[in-house]
Amino acid sequence: MGIKSFVEGGIASIVAGASTHPLDLIKVRMQLQGEEAHLPNPALQACRQTIALNSTAGYISVPAATIHVAPPPRVGLVSVGVRIVQTEGVAALFSGVSATVLRQTLYSTTRMGLYDVLKTKWSDPDSGNMPLTRKIVAGLIAGAVGAAVGNPADLAMVRMQADGRLPFDQRRNYKSVFDAITQMTKQEGVTSLWRGSALTVNRAMIVTASQLASYDQIKEVILEKGVMGDGIGTHVAASFAAGFVAAVASNPIDVIKTRVMNMKVEAGAAPPYSGAIDCAMKTVRAEGPLALYKGFIPTISRQGPFTVVLFVTLEQVRKLLKDFLS
Numbered sequence: 015m016g017i018k019s020f021v022e023g024g025i026a027s028i029v030a031g032a033s034t035h036p037l038d039l040i041k042v043r044m045q046l047q048g049e050e051a052h053l054p055n056p057a058l059q060a061c062r063q064t065i066a067l068n069s070t071a072g073y074i075s076v077p078a079a080t081i082h083v084a085p086p087p088r089v090g091l092v093s094v095g096v097r098i099v100q101t102e103g104v105a106a107l108f109s110g111v112s113a114t115v116l117r118q119t120l121y122s123t124t125r126m127g128l129y130d131v132l133k134t135k136w137s138d139p140d141s142g143n144m145p146l147t148r149k150i151v152a153g154l155i156a157g158a159v160g161a162a163v164g165n166p167a168d169l170a171m172v173r174m175q176a177d178g179r180l181p182f183d184q185r186r187n188y189k190s191v192f193d194a195i196t197q198m199t200k201q202e203g204v205t206s207l208w209r210g211s212a213l214t215v216n217r218a219m220i221v222t223a224s225q226l227a228s229y230d231q232i233k234e235v236i237l238e239k240g241v242m243g244d245g246i247g248t249h250v251a252a253s254f255a256a257g258f259v260a261a262v263a264s265n266p267i268d269v270i271k272t273r274v275m276n277m278k279v280e281a282g283a284a285p286p287y288s289g290a291i292d293c294a295m296k297t298v299r300a301e302g303p304l305a306l307y308k309g310f311i312p313t314i315s316r317q318g319p320f321t322v323v324l325f326v327t328l329e330q331v332r333k334l335l336k337d338f339l340s
Contacts, residue, residue: 019134022335023126024119026328030320031118036107037316038114040094042175044309045272048301091312102178110174113191117171121164125222126328129156133230143234149227157222161215166207168214170194172275184278202279213271213290217264224263228256229325249326257321261314266306268313270294 031038098106132152137144144152161168170191177185188194198206233252242248270293279285287293297305 018335019130020123020127022328022331023130024123025331026324027118027122027126028115029327030324031114031122032111033323034316034320035111035114036095037312037319039107039109039175040091040098041268041309041312041316042172042272042276043094043098043179044091044312045269046176046179046276047308048305091315094312098178106178109178110171110191113167113171113174113194116191117164117167120167121160121218123160124163125156125160125218126226128159129153129222129226132156144230146227146231149230150223153223153226154219156226157218157220158215160222161218162211165211165214166195166198167191169198169207169209169275172272176272176276210271210274210290213267213274217267217271220267221260221264225256225260225321228259229253229321232256246326249329250322253321253325254318256325257317257319258314260321261310261317265310265313266294269306269308270297273297 095107102109129152132155133144133149136148136152170188173186174188174191174194177187180186186194186197188197195207202209229252232255233248236242236248236252237244242251270290274287274290274293277286287296294306301308
């Protein structure tokens with residue numbers, strides 16, 4: 015029964031992750047908007063130093079401090095998608111899809127399977143239902159374990175998705191998720207594979223608890239009230255509502271996680287962010303509190319379809335594997 019739960023959850027997660035990957039990529043790009051305005055830019059600093067030296071030598075008198083580079087305008091979901099296609103090609107919408115598949119294989123397979131195992135153990139033997147508080151606890155535990163297992167793939171996915179927005183000379187140009195993990199290990203050390211893991215774990219706990227617990231709870235209510243039968247309609251309604259709850263709860267942590275994972279750490283230089291709290295404070299100070307909800311439209315646009323595909327696929331896979339692996 016335990017193995018079957020992991021297999022079912024893994025298949026459903028991979029299908030959902032791969033099919034909604036372009037929306038996830040757009041979400042990452044939007045979450046990084048505005049970051050350039052308040053982070054150190056090595057190229058700009060070099061330019062300012064050159065100007066300062068020339069000014070000292072008497073060539074020009076423009077104060078270096080007055081030289082600024084305007085950040086790119088902040089644009090919406092459709093505009094970001096169109097810009098990616100125009101500048102990088104249609105294939106760029108699937109940048110990092112190999113990392114997404116590996117992430118779902120590690121992270122979501124673990125969380126979905128573990129949640130189902132805990133649900134089976136903690137459910138009432140007569141009704142088969144589990145109290146909402148137990149669902150939330152099961153989701154928190156499953157999300158934490160899954161995130162810890164899948165963090166290297168999550169880190170690779172964020173970097174691969176964000177790479178296209180960087181200047182050509184600053185791109186990492188990972189060939190695949192395995193190349194990304196190999197390069198990160200060689201250049202930054204093995205421990206770098208768990209950079210941002212605290213954020214990943216916190217986000218995963220919130221997402222899993224809100225997403226899985228909400229789906230099960232809403233589905234139970236729909237069936238108990240007799241609104242619909244146990245079919246596609248119920249699965250779609252419950253999963254879309256669960257996706258909305260998960261998006262609202264997790265977006266702030268997701269923004270910070272994306273920025274911490276994507277930051278470049280130069281040898282001998284202080285990192286742009288010293289940690290999650292520092293990142294949150296710098297982001298809010300420079301861009302305002304609503305910056306923590308950057309990318310919310312693509313987040314809900316992705317979380318909704320992702321959750322629908324996830325649970326609808328899961329229910330169908332459960333039917334197909336009903337007597338298999340039991």
